[in-house]
Amino acid sequence: MKYIQAEYSGPLNGTVHIPGAKNSSLALLAAACLADDVVTLEGIPQIDDIKLIAGIGRDIGMEMRQNGDVVTIDPRWIHSAVIDPGKASSYRASYYFAGALLSKFGRVTIGFPGGDNFVSRPIDQHIKAFQALGAQVQFFNDYYAIEARELNGADIYFDTVTSGATINAMLAAARAKGRTQLHNAAVDPEVVDTATFLNRLGARIYGAGTDRIRIEGVPYLNGGSHAVIPDRLIAGAFLMAAGLRGGQVTVMDVIPEHLGACLAKLEEVGLELECGESHITAYGNGSLKATRVRAGMYPGFATDLQQPMTALLLQARGKSIVTDRVYPKRFAHVPQLRRLGAEIELRQECAFIRGGRPLQGGWVHATDVRAGTSLILAGLAAEGTTCITGVEHIERGYQDVVGSFRMIGAKLSMRELEAHELPDIATTQR
Numbered sequence: 001m002k003y004i005q006a007e008y009s010g011p012l013n014g015t016v017h018i019p020g021a022k023n024s025s026l027a028l029l030a031a032a033c034l035a036d037d038v039v040t041l042e043g044i045p046q047i048d049d050i051k052l053i054a055g056i057g058r059d060i061g062m063e064m065r066q067n068g069d070v071v072t073i074d075p076r077w078i079h080s081a082v083i084d085p086g087k088a089s090s091y092r093a094s095y096y097f098a099g100a101l102l103s104k105f106g107r108v109t110i111g112f113p114g115g116d117n118f119v120s121r122p123i124d125q126h127i128k129a130f131q132a133l134g135a136q137v138q139f140f141n142d143y144y145a146i147e148a149r150e151l152n153g154a155d156i157y158f159d160t161v162t163s164g165a166t167i168n169a170m171l172a173a174a175r176a177k178g179r180t181q182l183h184n185a186a187v188d189p190e191v192v193d194t195a196t197f198l199n200r201l202g203a204r205i206y207g208a209g210t211d212r213i214r215i216e217g218v219p220y221l222n223g224g225s226h227a228v229i230p231d232r233l234i235a236g237a238f239l240m241a242a243g244l245r246g247g248q249v250t251v252m253d254v255i256p257e258h259l260g261a262c263l264a265k266l267e268e269v270g271l272e273l274e275c276g277e278s279h280i281t282a283y284g285n286g287s288l289k290a291t292r293v294r295a296g297m298y299p300g301f302a303t304d305l306q307q308p309m310t311a312l313l314l315q316a317r318g319k320s321i322v323t324d325r326v327y328p329k330r331f332a333h334v335p336q337l338r339r340l341g342a343e344i345e346l347r348q349e350c351a352f353i354r355g356g357r358p359l360q361g362g363w364v365h366a367t368d369v370r371a372g373t374s375l376i377l378a379g380l381a382a383e384g385t386t387c388i389t390g391v392e393h394i395e396r397g398y399q400d401v402v403g404s405f406r407m408i409g410a411k412l413s414m415r416e417l418e419a420h421e422l423p424d425i426a427t428t429q430r
């Protein structure tokens with residue numbers, strides 16, 4: 001069994017190239033099904049979720065060839081709209097195949113989404129959008145089936161702001177008859193990236209990036225190429241690393257405006273930032289101020305950055321408070337951080353942090369991808385050695401996590417132990 005070993009690393013200095021965004025890539029690869037010719041996507045990260053998509057592609061006849069970060073997809077020979085429930089449930093964003101295959105073939109059978117199940121993550125708004133377009137949805141034990149004789153444009157009012165359902169509704173409506181309007185749509189960069197890609201193939205999607213998106217359905221989509229946006233979540237976590245013990249970290253190949261709320265918060269806690277057109281440098285002087293973080297939907301502070309931010313705030317003298325409006329119970333990293341000596345209390349969906357106390361290395365478990373980032377950052381600031389299990393969760397989202405942290409001087413290594421040699425982390429809570 002693999003685990004990551006982190007040693008106390010002192011100030012971190014260096015430059016990291018940021019790969020393409022996982023959350024965009026997962027949408028774009030499913031969106032490629034909608035095309036009627038070959039599609040090339042640049043900047044696709046080499047992460048486990050992408051390997052799962054390649055497996056699904058093989059099953060349904062969607063040929064996918066990966067050469068470095070360039071993936072070529074040939075959707076012309078898709079012969080099945082049935083996705084193996086086990087494969088669909090192995091990651092979260094399999095739901096995008098529902099929208100894409102429904103749009104192209106009028107039917108799809110697919111397992112329920114898996115991925116980071118840190119809290120309940122409903123898909124009712126995805127279903128509502130499919131139904132509004134004229135589809136019938138049936139639920140079975142481990143899969144659901146969607147069918148439509150014809151998909152017709154509709155007005156869809158989301159009950160909550162959701163990036164997944166906004167993207168899925170765009171996919172389903174791209175080839176529907178007539179006009180669809182999405183109200184209360186998410187404005188995330190990944191929504192805009194998906195719309196830009198589909199428009200490149202000939203779709204007619206207007207207003208992505210605002211809360212009202214208009215889609216004029218088209219009968220077919222061409223092939224084409226597109227470069228995925230950079231991963232703002234990975235970039236944010238690396239910038240935080242500069243604050244742990246002081247240091248200077250530059251993230252290259254980023255779109256600084258995608259990180260607006262994160263950068264503002266980092267400045268608030270005492271990091272100095274310098275932004276260029278496609279790079280950001282964070283300077284830490286080893287002294288941080290405590291603060292309050294309320295994670296929200298874009299352009300708010302990203303929920304996927306609140307866990308690494310919590311690790312950073314452990315180094316800020318005084319009391320910090322972290323809440324998450326997107327996933328109010330997304331605090332599985334907190335008991336693990338406590339194992340390293342962190343003083344954090346969870347009360348009424350708030351993490352109260354008493355920062356500035358020394359951390360001590362130990363064995364911890366990453367329950368999801370961003371919990372993993374949080375534990376890596378905490379491990380680099382803790383005295384001694386920290387061993388992080390749950391590497392499979394981290395590798396769902398991070399390409400060469402060890403190699404990229406080493407680029408900034410982090411003492412991190414991938415290790416292997418027999419499962420029976422691992423300490424029982426669950427029963428040795430501090």
Ligand SMILES: CC(=O)N[C@H]1[C@@H](OP(=O)(O)OP(=O)(O)OC[C@H]2O[C@@H](n3ccc(=O)[nH]c3=O)[C@H](O)[C@@H]2O)O[C@H](CO)[C@@H](O)[C@@H]1O
Nearest residue numbers: 023093121122123124125126161162163164165303304326
């Ligand atoms: C693969 C992917 O892109 N994952 C990201 C995506 O997840 P995901 O697409 O699942 O998250 P959403 O943006 O859809 O969720 C936002 C909020 O809407 C709620 N909701 C969502 C759908 C639905 O049908 N009903 C409903 O109530 C969710 O519980 C949550 O409170 O956005 C999250 C929020 O930025 C990120 O943490 C994930 O990294």
Ligand SMILES: C=C(OP(=O)(O)O)C(=O)O
Nearest residue numbers: 092093115116304369370
């Ligand atoms: C929650 C995440 O991923 P997913 O939605 O794919 O589970 C994440 O990237 O932090």
